[in-house]
Amino acid sequence: MASLKDIRDRIKSVKSIQKVTSAMKMVAAAKVRKAQEKMEQARPYTYALEETINHILPDVSRGDLDLLNVREIRRKAYVIVSADRGLAGGFNSNIIKVAEKEIAEFGKENVDLFCIGKKARDHFKRRDYNIIESHIDFWSELNFDNAMMIGRSAIEHFTSGKVDEIHVIYNYFVNMAQQEIKSEVLLPLSYHDEGFEEKDRLYEPSKEVLVSSLVPRHLNIQIWKYLLESYASEQAARMMAMENATTNAGDMIKSLTLEFNKARQAAITTEMLEIVSGAEALKE
């Protein structure tokens, strides 16, 4: 059996780890709340913009705007939204797994990657994927400019004909305890063709000008949404992981304390036996 000192040291180290994990949990909880707030603020605008676009697009032919152009798919690009940091359970590894599977289906050599977050970049760089761009180290000061930058380069990559389709893989925030990995087509823009009949509508300055300024805006907002969802998911995942780690540490401390007490009891018993048998021996 381990010595008393060994057990005492283990208990001490587990306790200090527990302190770290519970602190990380608190931090993640605060951040998740902030991220959720941001998401809720952005939601009405996103929906309103989406609605407006869905109303106009049926009136526009796909040939009018490059961003709507459906081409034969020879090359694809994937935007993979991961995190900069680990210790968030399966957050990063799950999304990388999904991305790898999707890419493998199409063929690694026909796919360009936009990596968001260090974890995805490091993973795919090590495996020699074709990374066009990576955006890292911005999560702590997440703002709309990040989304615009990513949006601009994605649009550029599509309109210049380097790829014929752009996908986004990200973590969708279902609730605190659940994230869902989603894969969506970013470009060419998809929209519902059905349901809107009216043709007698006023467009100023003109339909084409409106669409060409609405659509990039819509894409930026879309990317902004992905970033926010992913950030909230990351923090929620980290919170859950740290919560589990804290409880596990608690269990460990319990069983170690039990072991410690047993060992202490055993030591006392042996000591007493020694004293008693010593005294017996002296009597004779």
Place this chain on the structure above:
Amino acid sequence: MDSFVVEIVTPIRVVNQENVKYLRCPGIDGSFGVMKNHRNGVIALDVGEIKVETKDDVEWYATSGGFVEILDNKVELLLESVERSNEIDVKRASGALERASQRKKNTKEPIDNMRLEASLLRAVNRLRVSKK
């Protein structure tokens, strides 16, 4: 009643106005008014002031541009930013105006100039609306 609903939506907030009788917006090709039963459509907006007349009140907003969608007597304003006249931080606006006009004197880059022109316009607009 001859009133309609106006919804102002920006990335950071939503303002709802019910019982609106008249709405005036800064379109790219000039200001235009909206009353009940306006024709449906989508119109791009420029930097400028928005006037919202309800039954017994008039409100002014400053905006930096966006879109209006009119759909069956529901008017949705999709704006990059919006400030009600009494919420405008006059100090900040005049500071921005000061900085922009200073910089405009010292720069020769055409791109910078365009940006400066835009921020000048925005600052002037906000100051003007704040006096309403």
